[in-house]
Amino acid sequence: MTSTRWALVTGATAGIGESFTRLLAAKGFNVALVARDEARLHERAGALREKYGVQTFVLPADLATEAGCKAVEDYISTYPIEVLINNAGFGIKYPFTTSALNAEQELLDVLVRTPMRLMHVILPGMKERNSGVIINVSSVASFIAGGTYSAAKSYLTVLTEAVNTELKSTNIKVSALCPGFTRTEFHQRGKMKMSGLPDFMWLNSDRLVEQSWKDAQANKPVSIPGWQYKLLVAIVSIAPRKFVRNIGMNIRKKQRN
Numbered sequence: 001m002t003s004t005r006w007a008l009v010t011g012a013t014a015g016i017g018e019s020f021t022r023l024l025a026a027k028g029f030n031v032a033l034v035a036r037d038e039a040r041l042h043e044r045a046g047a048l049r050e051k052y053g054v055q056t057f058v059l060p061a062d063l064a065t066e067a068g069c070k071a072v073e074d075y076i077s078t079y080p081i082e083v084l085i086n087n088a089g090f091g092i093k094y095p096f097t098t099s100a101l102n103a104e105q106e107l108l109d110v111l112v113r114t115p116m117r118l119m120h121v122i123l124p125g126m127k128e129r130n131s132g133v134i135i136n137v138s139s140v141a142s143f144i145a146g147g148t149y150s151a152a153k154s155y156l157t158v159l160t161e162a163v164n165t166e167l168k169s170t171n172i173k174v175s176a177l178c179p180g181f182t183r184t185e186f187h188q189r190g191k192m193k194m195s196g197l198p199d200f201m202w203l204n205s206d207r208l209v210e211q212s213w214k215d216a217q218a219n220k221p222v223s224i225p226g227w228q229y230k231l232l233v234a235i236v237s238i239a240p241r242k243f244v245r246n247i248g249m250n251i252r253k254k255q256r257n
Contacts, residue, residue, distance in 0.1 A: 003054060008032040008081045010063060010072070010114070011088030013040040016137055016179070019209040020085045025052035029083060032057040034072055063088050063114045064106040072114075073121045080129070084122050086115035086156075087137040091149045104148055111152035116159065119174075123163075126172050135216050136160045138176040140229050143236050145245040153178075157222065164221035175216040179208050180229040203229075 007024040011017035012033035021031050025048045033041050038060040045056035059075055061068035076084070089111050092099050115136055126132030138160065142153035160176035167174060180203055208225035215223035224230050236244050 003028045003030055005082045006030045006032060006057075006079060007083035007085065008034065008072075008076060009085040009087060010034040010118075011137075013037055013044050015087075016177075016205050016209060017085065017087035018044060019205040020087060020135075021048060022052075022206075023209050023213060024083060024085075025054045028054070030055040030057075032059055032075065032079075032081070034059045034061050034063070034088070036060065036062050036068075064109045069109070069114045069117060073117060076118065076122045076125075080125055081122060082131065083133045083135075084118060085135050085137070086118060088114065089137065092147070096147055099148075107148060108152060111149070112155050115156055119159075119163065123172070127167075127170065130171050132172045133216055134160075134163075134172070134174045135212060136174075136176045138178045140178050140180045140224065140233060142176075142178060143233050143244075144247055161221045164219070168219075173216050173219045175212065175220055175223055177208070177212040177215075177223045177225075178229075178233075179203055179225055180232070 005028065007020075007029040009017050009020050009024070009031060012021050012031075013035040017035075021033060021044060025031055031045075031048055031054060033045055033056060035041050038058070041058040041060060045058050048054055048056055057075075059072060061071045063069055063072070090107065092103050092107055094100075094103075096104070119134060119136075122132070122134070126134075136156050136159075138157045139149075139153040141150040142157040144150055157176045157178060160174055164174040203226050211225040212223045224233055236247070
């Protein structure tokens with residue numbers, strides 16, 4: 001019997017987003033895939049159909065643009081989406097005082113504007129059905145002060161916590177996934193130097209996505225995979241803010257060198 005349940009994943013062609021597409025397809029969800037690269041979208045969609053026997057929908061969109069964001073809004077306004085994974089994102093390796101303003105605006109649009117708007121558009125239908133799952137892929141960077149990426153992810157984590165609390169009397173689950181360094185294309189695309197990071201600090205995308213899904217099902221507002229990052233967040237939560245700022249900026253400097 002063909003499933004009628006649909007999930008939508010942004011940034012679906014690689015890394016954490018691609019892991020989510022496979023996890024959701026394995027659980028019987030049809031998957032709408034959103035990313036900029038149409039060829040890779042069709043490749044991923046075909047692989048999901050072949051392996052899991054689910055339906056797929058390909059939606060090419062640049063979420064840094066108003067048109068791209070609106071295209072996804074229109075899609076989720078038209079069709080009942082049971083699961084929304086706000087995953088699309090990128091980082092800027094340059095410090096704020098030397099970065100390009102248009103790059104900073106694009107980061108804000110992809111990491112803040114788009115997930116906020118997609119949540120706002122999808123929630124009325126979820127509330128009407130009294131069901132649904134939203135996972136916002138944030139970062140442990142949201143707990144430190146590491147430039148505009150940290151600031152954007154902090155917005156996403158806090159918004160997720162707030163909406164989770166607002167909907168606590170419903171069957172809608174809203175969770176922020178806050179991973180640390182994960183073996184994906186993220187740092188390579190951002191031209192960030194990561195060779196000095198010890199192996200134990202790297203996370204596996206498939207495993208952290210499985211943990212995120214379990215935590216979302218338990219309606220945990222924040223999911224932090226990995227003992228090393230749970231420890232880091234625990235330290236940061238009680239450390240003097242000056243210490244937290246220094247941690248964030250030191251990490252950023254190492255990525256640029």
